[in-house]
Amino acid sequence: MMPTHSGSFRFFRFFGIQVYVHWSWFVVAFIELSTRRQNYVSPVWNVAEYLSLFLIVLLHEFGHAFACRQTGVSANEIVLWPLGGVAYVAPPQRPGATLWSIAAGPLVNVLLLPVLFGLIIYGRAQGWVRGWPDGMRLLLTVQQINFGLLIFNVLPVYPLDGGQILRSLLWFGFGRARSLQIATIIGFVGIAGLVALAVWWESIWFGIMALFLGQRCLLGFREAKGLATLARIPRHTGFACPICREAPPGGPIWVCGACRNAFDPFSTNAICPHCQTPQVVTVCVHCAAAQPIARWQTAPRGARGDSPVIDV
Numbered sequence: 633m634m635p636t637h638s639g640s641f642r643f644f645r646f647f648g649i650q651v652y653v654h655w656s657w658f659v660v661a662f663i664e665l666s667t668r669r670q671n672y673v674s675p676v677w678n679v680a681e682y683l684s685l686f687l688i689v690l691l692h693e694f695g696h697a698f699a700c701r702q703t704g705v706s707a708n709e710i711v712l713w714p715l716g717g718v719a720y721v722a723p724p725q726r727p728g729a730t731l732w733s734i735a736a737g738p739l740v741n742v743l744l745l746p747v748l749f750g751l752i753i754y755g756r757a758q759g760w761v762r763g764w765p766d767g768m769r770l771l772l773t774v775q776q777i778n779f780g781l782l783i784f785n786v787l788p789v790y791p792l793d794g795g796q797i798l799r800s801l802l803w804f805g806f807g808r809a810r811s812l813q814i815a816t817i818i819g820f821v822g823i824a825g826l827v828a829l830a831v832w833w834e835s836i837w838f839g840i841m842a843l844f845l846g847q848r849c850l851l852g853f854r855e856a857k858g859l860a861t862l863a864r865i866p867r868h869t870g871f872a873c874p875i876c877r878e879a880p881p882g883g884p885i886w887v888c889g890a891c892r893n894a895f896d897p898f899s900t901n902a903i904c905p906h907c908q909t910p911q912v913v914t915v916c917v918h919c920a921a922a923q924p925i926a927r928w929q930t931a932p933r934g935a936r937g938d939s940p941v942i943d944v
């Protein structure tokens with residue numbers, strides 16, 4: 633239940649990042665705008681308010697995307713949908729890189745606080761409260777939206793940014809698998825709280841959001857289990873993923889593209905021992921990057937992991 637670019641419209645491209653808007657965004661925008669209370673003298677301002685929300689979410693996602701690029705990984709897709717935005721970022725599997733890629737999103741909202749506050753001060757000084765009440769009301773609402781989004785996003789509830797920041801911080805001390813496990817367990821507690829709030833407020837939107845987060849949190853919990861299993865498998869020392877630098881685990885956990893038999897490409901130079909088909913690329917179990925075996929043959933640069941690193 634994640635929006636992908638299928639079902640989305642190409643919106644624009646900025647610094648090589650393609651922004652898509654999912655079809656459901658238009659539906660919700662229409663419902664929102666046609667049922668909204670008349671806060672403004674002219675209804676056009678309701679549209680402006682909704683577009684401001686869109687813009688704030690977009691800037692937040694660009695924060696994630698640009699920060700992820702700084703870690704050396706391409707991030708070139710953003711999808712906006714009614715529950716917010718999704719920046720398809722896959723930072724290198726290191727706590728520092730993950731922390732920066734995640735924290736940069738809410739940081740954009742933090743930076744917007746003084747900008748909007750300054751505009752409000754300026755507007756007050758210019759007498760907009762009387763002379764241009766709709767403009768002033770919009771500014772105040774946008775300030776509230778930005779602040780609300782910031783607070784919500786930094787809640788330590790995985791997979792919200794706050795939960796992922798918590799996870800990255802725990803990663804330094806507890807390792808990749810355990811940190812994710814702890815963060816998702818805390819996440820479940822937080823999500824239970826959000827469900828209670830949704831019932832209390834009788835908010836369908838909040839309920840949908842809580843369900844969505846619950847589903848993502850459960851996926852994270854399962855991923856943590858998988859990572860823990862992976863961490864126990866001894867690794868090949870002569871190889872490292874050219875993208876995330878992790879050493880591959882040893883064992884027949886890759887499937888031949890031709891005959892579907894399982895084998896270990898790192899002990900056969902990527903040639904299937906069952907049908908002799910050379911594999912064009914080998915997929916990294918850590919970051920899912922698919923690269924030719926020749927590119928893996930580098931000494932691992934500080935392969936992390938709680939497991940002993942041995943050659944198989």
Ligand SMILES: [Zn+2]
Binds near residue numbers: 738785793
């Ligand atoms: Zn975010």
Ligand SMILES: [Zn+2]
Binds near residue numbers: 874877918920921
């Ligand atoms: Zn990798």
Ligand SMILES: [Zn+2]
Binds near residue numbers: 888890893904
């Ligand atoms: Zn084969």
